[in-house]
Amino acid sequence: MNELLLTVLTLSLLGALLAVILYIVAKRFHVDEDPRIDEVEKMLPGANCGGCGFAGCRAMSEALVTRDNISSLFCPVAGGEVMKSIAGYLGKSAAEKSPMVATMRCGGSCDKRPKVNHYDGALSCAVVNTFYVGESACAFGCIGYGDCVHACQFGALHVNPETGLVEVDPDKCTACGACVKACPKGLFELRKKWPKNRAIYVACRSKNRGSVVMKACKAGCIGCGKCEKVCPFGAITIDSYLAYIDPKKCKLCRKCVNECPTGAIHIVNMERLAREPKPAAPKVEAPKRESNVEPKADTANKE
């Protein structure tokens, strides 16, 4: 009986002592933190993707709470609505940003851009890029080992085994920008997200002269400038044999698509304009091949 009592007493005393110590430590080392940081963090998506430029959502919410001017802070994953509500909660003004989507600008699929050698090293685009241009003769095109796919936390990217190219799922893409950083060839761009996931872009980054591009890839931009001339909004510029469509100026009129001799201008979730019948002999035109678009140009012509 005595032993039992002693045991109970000792343990109770020990417990009480430890509780006191814990209490004192907790008091002494307590860090005062703005409770709003926790609240803001809850409002953020919690993906910790780093798309905002901070190490994670916690760091972002700290910045949102502590900084007076938060117009330079934006969470691409949450989007404008959430940023507005966070700003409202904090009584600050939020940054206005239209939604964006990552776009992979290479159309050089296996059939358009033949392999000229067989790569046998570590399966990583970055490794390929350390010593040579890749399996095709194009120095600018998609390598296809999916460094971007591994970088994407949202599962928005995948390599299409048929084309050997990376494709973006616009519904899953949050425009965090991880792929932009991961691609050693700089093929990704965060472009304006039009309604219904429509898009138009030049699927080529080759700054080589047209003749060189043609040798390496049948779907590349040769810098002919026809699109630039036809664009009514001045949205297209040509720099070092490469056309670029400025999404801020583009109105999705699609006039350029029909002009492009190589099919380097891709349209997504839209149909091509009906082509006016031309009296001149039909030009040699590479057949259109977009990942998301059915080639309906022929039917459109018949109508």
Add this chain to the structure above:
Amino acid sequence: MATRLFAAPSPHIHGGESTRRIMGDVVLALIPALAVSAYVLGWRALMITAVAIASCVLFEFLIQRFLLKGRTTIGDLSAVVTGMLLAFNLPVGIPWWIVIIGALVAIGIGKMTFGGLGCNPFNPALTGRIFLLIAYPVQMTDWTTGVPAAVQSPTMFDSMSGATSMDAMSGATALPMVKENPELAGNVNFGDMLFGQMNGSMGEICALALILGGIYLLWRKVITWHIPVAVLGTMAIFAACVGLGEGGSLVYELPIFHLLAGGALLGAFFMATDYSTSPMTHKGMIIYGVGIGVITMVIRLWGAYPEGMSFAIFIMNAATPLINKYCKPKRFGTK
């Protein structure tokens, strides 16, 4: 046939070393010990080994194929090595179903749980053995069942005095026998220990065969000298020091006895040198080996178990990441 141009970063040639070759060498190095145990203990030794190997390979295959749904890597022979080592750590009379349980623990818990080959923090065969030792202590220390009568009464004790105490001891291995009856120690016949007339786990009965295998591994550069020398050297020095302290009259303090008895050689050459559970640098290997030697001797001399090799390796396996963290190779150009 057309010419296909390959491209890869340098280097463009390979030394030809492969995991399968390394594991194959280990299997080959274990063959002499297996042969001796088959010769001394009979066909049952082969059967237990076969059961252990087959079940290890099968469990690895099943887990990789159906649980992990990945590529199976049984072709690299690492499961064969695990199975063989596990069998070598068991008494020959052990029921076959215990062997299968041991294999399941070794492969399932010891290896696959941690991510398979190269990721296991503890030697899988040892994990299996220690599990069995704790779960089935009776079967694991029964050194008589299935052993031919000629070998059953240990010949290494030339003259047996005190029949009553010996009856109780019949079939015990050298270590516990001497531990409990120090006065018998003078009768140990080292020749028998060396050539395979001592009782014990299947792989431990012939010291010479194990040394032969160890030399083969060293020659093939599968292992380096650091771990075996550190383990055995520490044990010898430790035993010698203790012996000196106590007058040096008892065989239990003879270094040579400790090196030949029990699992010292099997552990030092085959178990402690397991790649993924031993340190990466030579300096680390020596620290690791010394640790194993000391812990083994502490357990052998003063612990509850007569043999401490497996526990010592197990404990030092746990210390390996720490050793790796602090024992870095010497950086070129630094003092």
Add this chain to the structure above:
Amino acid sequence: MKTFPIGGIHPSDNKQWSKDRPIEVMELPDQVAIPMIQHIGAPSTPIVKKGDKVLTGQLIGQAVGFVSANIHSPISGTVTSVDVYPNGQGQRRMMVVIKREGDEWMEDIDRTPDIKRDCKLTPAEIIAKVKDAGIVGLGGAQFPTHVKLSVPDGQKAEILIINGVECEPYLTSDYRNMLERGEMILVGVEILMRAISVQRAVIGIEANKPAAVELLKALITKGGYKGIEVQTLQTRYPQGGEKQLIAAVTGRQIAPPPALPISVGAVVCNVSTTIAVYEAVQKNKPLIERVVTVTGKELKETHNFLMRFGIPASHLLERAGGLPEGDVKLLNGGPMMGRAVVDITAPIIKGCSGITVISGKDTPRGVEGACIKCAKCVSACPMGLEPYLLSKLARLQKWDMAEEHNTVDCIECGCCSYTCPSNLPLLDYIRIGKQTVMTNIRARAAANNKK
């Protein structure tokens, strides 16, 4: 026998295919393409334009900045184009294309074959001549030689080490140079000793080239060359690495980066580079040709060519009987550090000591397995690193940790990948880690400078 202190491997040297082939002078090509970057540092500026007539040895590319090298026309003829063309790795580089018309040399170049030994020039004059001649390290690194010879103020060279190691398997160009142009090497060594004001030079040669060792020793005695000795080194890769060679010869180890060889008083120069220095200083001949080995197990013929730069690799392969059928890897350099060539029309440049053809079942890499922590890479690393760890960290993009584990020390010798029993592409990833960490370090330094 001396060797470097840690790590290293013993690959089979495979020099038997080409080491007994004497140096042949390659016939002049009809056309050459001369890249404006054949060295480490800034690309040179082309100073000729389309239609210009050039003579052999005429300057066509002007060095830009200190770490850069001049480039000269290897043939005489007309410039047909100055434009970007793909190099062996498919990367487009500025090149000057020249169509050959005869072989007319610049007048000040001495083309007589006799050895001219005495040199009365001052160190500064020698270095200026080396710089004008556009000489870069011909061992493969292509580092401008005049930069190496310019010993910084406050530091003093004590020893000149001549790299005749040629530890890279397959290649025999340095070996043939030592056998056939030994006298030129020794005069070159004398000039180099004069340029950096040292009294002692050591020619390091591996034990698998006894003929070269004996020949050079005999030449030294015969010619009474003072202060030059030949040191036989144990055969072991990567002995030809600058740091390894200095450690092997002097026993001194260069401190980790950014320390340079001069910090231990050593200057290292390759034997082929030494010949180029001799020709530049004594004969006024700029660097327009070199000895290139063409070798491979399945090639019909192997050769050691003395050839002008700018000749396409395909031309050499034709002389060797064409590429074998099946799987083939074509390498600019040897199999340990050479670069894979994917465009066989690309020109041979200064740093190309050989074209190695690996074919058949040796071509593809083995199937990758799991790291079994065998520590063979740790034992093999000549820089005392942990390749398995650095590779893993680079794979996981833990750049800070890779930096902590000294990934910038890596000399990319490839010993780790060579020894790995699981066929892991260790160096592939370490290289990325090293590049990223170096970029980070430079960015930090730039940020600090701004402050």
